[in-house]
Amino acid sequence: MSATEIVFYCIAFFMIASGLGVVLARNIVHSALALILALGAVAGVYVILTVEFLALTQLVVYGAAVIMLVLFALMLTRARERPQALFGKNRPIAFVIAAGLLTAFIAGIVASEWATTNPDDIEPLPFQEIGDVLFSAWAVPFEVISVVLVIAMAGAILLSQPDQGEQ
Amino acid sequence: MPPLEHVLVISAILFSIGVYGVLTRRNAVNILMSVELMLNAVSINMVAFAIYGRVAFDNTFTGIIFAFFIVVVAAAEVALALGIVVRLFRNRATANVDEVNLLKW
Numbered sequence: 001m002s003a004t005e006i007v008f009y010c011i012a013f014f015m016i017a018s019g020l021g022v023v024l025a026r027n028i029v030h031s032a033l034a035l036i037l038a039l040g041a042v043a044g045v046y047v048i049l050t051v052e053f054l055a056l057t058q059l060v061v062y063g064a065a066v067i068m069l070v071l072f073a074l075m076l077t078r079a080r081e082r083p084q085a086l087f088g089k090n091r092p093i094a095f096v097i098a099a100g101l102l103t104a105f106i107a108g109i110v111a112s113e114w115a116t117t118n119p120d121d122i123e124p125l126p127f128q129e130i131g132d133v134l135f136s137a138w139a140v141p142f143e144v145i146s147v148v149l150v151i152a153m154a155g156a157i158l159l160s161q162p163d164q165g166e167q
Numbered sequence: 168m169p170p171l172e173h174v175l176v177i178s179a180i181l182f183s184i185g186v187y188g189v190l191t192r193r194n195a196v197n198i199l200m201s202v203e204l205m206l207n208a209v210s211i212n213m214v215a216f217a218i219y220g221r222v223a224f225d226n227t228f229t230g231i232i233f234a235f236f237i238v239v240v241a242a243a244e245v246a247l248a249l250g251i252v253v254r255l256f257r258n259r260a261t262a263n264v265d266e267v268n269l270l271k272w
Contacts, residue, residue, distance in 0.1 A: 008169045012177040019181050022200050023188035035200045038181075042207045045177075048168070049218050054210075054234055061238050066203065066245050073196050073249040077262040087191045088265055094190030098183045105179035109172055115223050119168040122218060130231060138232050145239050152243030159250035 008048045015041035026086060032070050039063055050124040174215040182208035193263040195252045199245060206241050210234040 018041060021034030039062040046055035134142055181204055188201025217230025256262050259269075 005169050008173075012173075016177065016180050016184070019184040019204050022197075022204060023184055023192070028194055028197055031197055031200055035203065038204060039207060042181075042211060045174070045211055046214060049174070049214050050168075051214055051218065051231055051234075054214060054231060054238075057235060057238055061242050062203070062207075066242060069245055069249050070196060070200060073252055076253050077196065077256040086193060086197075088193050091191050094187055097190060098187035101186055102179055102183035105182070106176055109175045109179065114171050115220070119170055119219070122168055122221070125218065125221070125228060125231070130228070133228070134232060134235070141236065145236055149239060149243050152247050156246040156250040159247070160253050 004048060008045070011041050011044040011048065015045065028074060028086075029071075032067065032074060035070070036063060036067050039067075050122070051130075053127050053130050171215060171219045174219075175212060178208040178211040178215070181205075181211070193265055195255070195262050195264050196249070198264065199248055199252075203241065203245070206237055210237050213237070 015038055018034045018037035022031050022038055025031040025034060039058060043055040043058040043063070046052070046058060185201045185203075185205035185208060188204065189198050192198050192201060213230035213234045215230075217228040217234075221228055252262055255267060259267060261267065
């Protein structure tokens with residue numbers, strides 16, 4: 001087992017542990033902090049898969065911006081101040097559904113034959129190639145997605161504005 | 168590099184954790200966090216297929232572009248959804264999804 005693989009399995013363990021933390025934590029702010037770790041671990045997986053560009057995007061967008069928004073929403077909705085039941089009534093059913101999905105996924109993954117290259121022959125993907133493709137073949141979707149982002153931001157500002165007469 | 172199957176399995180585990188969170192948690196913000204976990208699991212899958220199948224698919228790597236777009240769309244989705252949650256809290260004084268039954272018949 002190479003060093004890369006050992007690092008990969010450590011990151012994977014870390015990612016799953018903090019994912020469980022997000023779902024099971026009793027304190028909702030701890031959930032948000034566990035989410036930072038989980039998303040950081042996903043960025044680590046991207047680094048192992050030689051896509052550093054995505055790892056950086058992940059850290060900047062998720063690790064900073066999205067977490068910031070989530071923490072602000074928790075603060076504004078005062079989720080911590082009022083003790084209450086964290087989980088709904090359908091926990092057993094949800095567990096069965098999640099476990100069933102996982103079993104189906106793993107069975108499918110094991111049963112399939114993947115036409116992949118030998119993992120040791122994979123060469124790192126340079127930044128420049130991603131940039132070339134993003135601004136040639138994918139230029140139009142790229143522009144459309146920036147318009148979507150602007151509209152979403154405008155919508156979010158509009159939604160959170162107070163009504164007339166509301167204090 | 169780890170074999171493709173192992174990457175797929177860890178992303179399947181992360182996705183199932185996200186499904187469990189979406190189905191059980193009551194707080195809307197916490198449900199959103201679980202949705203983020205699911206989106207990230209799917210992104211890992213896309214990147215893994217793009218990297219491991221790059222040679223087989225004529226040196227294209229569309230999966231990475233898709234993962235990039237997923238990040239952007241998730242950012243937009245979180246901004247809007249948290250705006251709705253804050254609005255909901257202001258109108259109904261709760262962020263628990265099972266207490267919001269305005270549209271329930």
